[in-house]
Amino acid sequence: MKATINDIARLAGVSKKTVSRVINNESNVGTATRERVQKVIDKLKYSPDPQARGLASRRSFLLALVYDNPNASFITEAMYGVLDHCRPKGYELVVHPCEVTNERVVDDVLDFVNRLKIDGVILLPPLSESGSLVAGLKAMDCNYVRLLSVVEDEPAHIIRFNDRAAVAVVADHFVALGHSNIGFIQGPETSQSASERYEGFRTALTAHGIDLPVSRIAKGAYTFQSGVEGAEWLLNSPEPPTAIFASNDEMAMGVIVAAKKMGFQVPSDLTVAGFDDSPHASEIWPALTTVNLQVRRMGSLATEKLLYLCDRDADKAASVQHELTPKFIQRQSTAPPRGYKQHKGQRKTSPPYAV
Amino acid sequence: MKATINDIARLAGVSKKTVSRVINNESNVGTATRERVQKVIDKLKYSPDPQARGLASRRSFLLALVYDNPNASFITEAMYGVLDHCRPKGYELVVHPCEVTNERVVDDVLDFVNRLKIDGVILLPPLSESGSLVAGLKAMDCNYVRLLSVVEDEPAHIIRFNDRAAVAVVADHFVALGHSNIGFIQGPETSQSASERYEGFRTALTAHGIDLPVSRIAKGAYTFQSGVEGAEWLLNSPEPPTAIFASNDEMAMGVIVAAKKMGFQVPSDLTVAGFDDSPHASEIWPALTTVNLQVRRMGSLATEKLLYLCDRDADKAASVQHELTPKFIQRQSTAPPRGYKQHKGQRKTSPPYAV
DNA sequence: CTGAAAGCGCTTACAG
């Protein structure tokens, strides 16, 4: 019932090799021949069988999304981004969540890639940071692109989201509002993005002459609960900060809840900002000031690179944009500290609270 | 480099047909032969090529998750559930989000299934409600299982989450707390689960002798914003309800935000409950009382059914549990109405507020 | 219980 290459060849009066050339946009087909074949293809709504194609050419036309990330909207957004770009090109997406804690992750992923002959892999953070996984993929000559917060690979293999730059905007925002006693809740030490956000925030504050002492740095784990605990610790200190930046939204939500329980009004008593722009960031009161990573866009760009790599065109892959600066999203959880008066024109140059 | 069926056959001293029998657990292989073959398979870590297998047998060993649902955690949880069950059996999962609003959805999905020779499809709500899609799948003899809130298909093809029963528990809870002036925010009319939740809630209230007049029913759209608007409308009425049940968490979040803005304390001035137990339901203050759908479990059970269907064993597929009652999760957003005293023992039988 | 032959629907590697 489904048309095959033989049907097309017969009806177009050519060999199946010629049909194959048309399908694959290869050269060396006469214009007239090509048109004739294409017409038959269109008429029968023929599309080549990916299995047969793959079996013969050792491909699968399958991309894989490999991740170990608890953030549901990050995953689904990335998926949309990948599909936006790969579907029109005839590739489909297989999902492969896994557990970094599992010692056999690398083997598991390589097995999976090998078994399905996956043409290309998109690695989401934090798994994208795994050197051994990438080494394994390279060794078996599997194409990959990593979503990463630092430039740790060639441009052809990376989409970098510049957390440092993004976080600096948050710091600038805090300072512009008049905050100088600023608290920070850090992500897990194992995460690159967590240290990027930390470094970026600290550096930006320093540029404004503002200190970030260890007494105002809480260790978190990117979880809601760790945000709660971090906030309790910070707000119970002798001189509680007037603003807290949590390294992700999840923790920022924890900060807001903890603050409320402790009697701090957000934002009048306490400014709070997060990072991720998760769907729920705008669905609380006050709506959370945060940073949007543009995950869908990243997924799309990563796929563009990946498909070039699948075509063995490393140059084109490298030429696709490989750096994205996340977007600062100001909402209602940030405000000047209580009693602070803003002096026009002084904001950035010499704020009254500067040392 | 990768071992093939020919390698195994040669090393085991049998024909490849025999190896094939071992791989597929077919009968008619001598015990000794089987063991010998298996040993070689294990030794070479051989696993059959799904493409070759599929090409010859017209299968793909690919399952598809087809959905049109904005709820990210629903998607990812379902994915985990599916993978929990299908990976050990050698099946992988392709994701296929689509848009119900698009007129060509059905064709798009059928095309996709046909092109990839998808062995089985799992349909998530609300797309699972599409009769034309299911008809199309049936017509092309593609296996499917639907996650649905009503029993609208044979047991072999459905996992039903009993929203009616779940919602009744919420109603009982409201009544037990002492509420009688209760508001309801409805989901979109096009959604089956929305009307199930409505019917279930109304029925349960009626059983307690409590009325749910149209003046206390707001039309929502399962979105945050519609929850905000619904709450504003309900709370601005002459006799605002003391409790609001929103048909999903998203809207319940909207209710809480709106209530706060309008000066209502939750739960002391206003009890709020939602439905879905989204990850953020527990990450706000007060934490949201809600209902957990057990999506991961549903995904797993659906896959169990689906794989039986793939094996042409409709009986076994039908015998897999096909009804799940969502779990009521009590948190902090529900409380007795202000000034209400509970009379022991009177709760269910003849509550003081009963007509 | 076991196997030889043919074929699934394509592509590769050649030849012309």
Next chain:
DNA sequence: CTGAAAGCGCTTACAG
């Protein structure tokens, strides 16, 4: 610019 042959790694349909 075009095509005939062989083969990708399995299963089906048959034979014994």
